[in-house]
Amino acid sequence: MLHKEELIELYESEENFEKIFSQSGLKWDTLSSIYVDYSRREQDFYKRGQELVQYITEEMPFKVKAIQARAKDPKHLIEKIIRKRGIERSYKYIDINENNYTEIVRDLTGIRMLVLSKEEWEIVHEWLCDKFQNTPGEEYSMAEPPQAYTRYGDRDIFKDKIKKDHSNKGYRSQHYIVKYKGNYCEIQVRTLAEEVYGEFDHTVKYPYRDHNNFLIRYTNMVSQFLASVDEMISTCLQLKESGWDECNQYYTGDEYVEWQKMLQHREYVQNNIAASAKSKKEKINAQKYAMSAVLRKEQ
Numbered sequence: 001m002l003h004k005e006e007l008i009e010l011y012e013s014e015e016n017f018e019k020i021f022s023q024s025g026l027k028w029d030t031l032s033s034i035y036v037d038y039s040r041r042e043q044d045f046y047k048r049g050q051e052l053v054q055y056i057t058e059e060m061p062f063k064v065k066a067i068q069a070r071a072k073d074p075k076h077l078i079e080k081i082i083r084k085r086g087i088e089r090s091y092k093y094i095d096i097n098e099n100n101y102t103e104i105v106r107d108l109t110g111i112r113m114l115v116l117s118k119e120e121w122e123i124v125h126e127w128l129c130d131k132f133q134n135t136p137g138e139e140y141s142m143a144e145p146p147q148a149y150t151r152y153g154d155r156d157i158f159k160d161k162i163k164k165d166h167s168n169k170g171y172r173s174q175h176y177i178v179k180y181k182g183n184y185c186e187i188q189v190r191t192l193a194e195e196v197y198g199e200f201d202h203t204v205k206y207p208y209r210d211h212n213n214f215l216i217r218y219t220n221m222v223s224q225f226l227a228s229v230d231e232m233i234s235t236c237l238q239l240k241e242s243g244w245d246e247c248n249q250y251y252t253g254d255e256y257v258e259w260q261k262m263l264q265h266r267e268y269v270q271n272n273i274a275a276s277a278k279s280k281k282e283k284i285n286a287q288k289y290a291m292s293a294v295l296r297k298e299q
Contacts (some may be wrong), residue, residue: 002035002078004028010079012208024086026096031078033098038108039074045183046071048204049109052180056111066114067190072107080093080105083207106143106177107186109242114192117234118157121148121174124189125162132178143184151223155231170197170212170223193233 003066004017011017049069072080081101084090089282096104113124125146132142158164161197162174167212170193190198200222205215239247 001159002028002032007079007082010075020086021082022086024082025094026082026085030097031081034081034096035074035078037079037098038101042071042074045109048180048183049111049185052109052185053111056113059131062123062127064113064115064120064124066112068112070110070112071109072105077101077105077108083286087207091109093246094175102184106184109183109185111182111185111187112195113187113189114195115189118190118230119193119234119237120191121157121189122161125174128176128178128187128189132176139181141179142176143179146174146176148174151227154227168169168220170201170220172223172227173198191233193229197223197226 008014008017011020046069053067053069054163059154081093081096084093092104102108115121115124129142129146132140134142146162147156148164150156150158150164150166151170152166152168154172156164173188173190176189178185178187197219201219205212205219209215236244
């Protein structure tokens with residue numbers, strides 16, 4: 001049985017929940033029936049995701065940094081349905097019920113694939129499109145056109161190979177809705193840096209604090225910074241070994257602190273100071289003296 005109190009924690013406030021639920025026009029009995037049915041089947045959706053992960057891992061002729069499956073949490077499923085009707089006014093959800101929700105909500109099973117550099121999206125994209133072709137009725141098929149979520153101002157590495165959705169939300173990822181053995185699954189492909197942003201944004205802002213100016217400012221800053229991380233990684237990998245050697249000439253004067261040696265030296269100094277203090281029966285601030293000695297050594 002679904003209780004409203006269990007859902008309120010997913011919203012910014014109880015007032016916000018009541019407002020969105022009222023705007024949705026959905027019946028609580030319908031939502032409760034969906035919740036009960038999906039809670040009973042949640043593990044089945046998770047197992048299907050694991051099977052698909054195993055299939056991809058065995059068939060894919062290249063490696064990604066990580067790939068994992070998950071099943072949508074039952075409470076998050078109900079929250080999404082209410083949001084889709086109450087805020088986004090999605091017509092697709094207007095007649096949703098316990099008999100058709102698995103056809104309407106297509107990310108009950110989710111797979112996330114993480115890559116190191118942004119350019120790797122293309123080889124993953126081509127492999128997924130080849131394996132999951134738009135062939136209805138087949139065991140493996142592409143149920144919807146793939147989509148890339150980007151931020152305005154991003155470098156366009158997608159060209160015309162995938163449908164693009166631009167926004168200023170800071171979220172970046174490629175999404176694929178596939179059908180596997182008669183069941184829908186959403187595959188998300190993103191870089192490690194994009195994964196950091198996605199987790200951060202979902203924790204502090206998405207989806208009900210998107211009017212908080214403080215969070216808008218700082219999630220935007222994190223998004224821009226992590227996009228720069230992706231750019232730096234891409235540039236370094238594109239230069240390859242010959243480029244690294246060529247660039248090295250501009251950094252030959254760089255010096256770096258050898259922290260292990262510094263810590264060993266500090267420990268050595270502290271031990272000597274402690275021994276000297278004991279013999280002289282004097283009280284000496286060993287830590288302060290040691291740091292002074294280290295600083296003098298570094299000058």
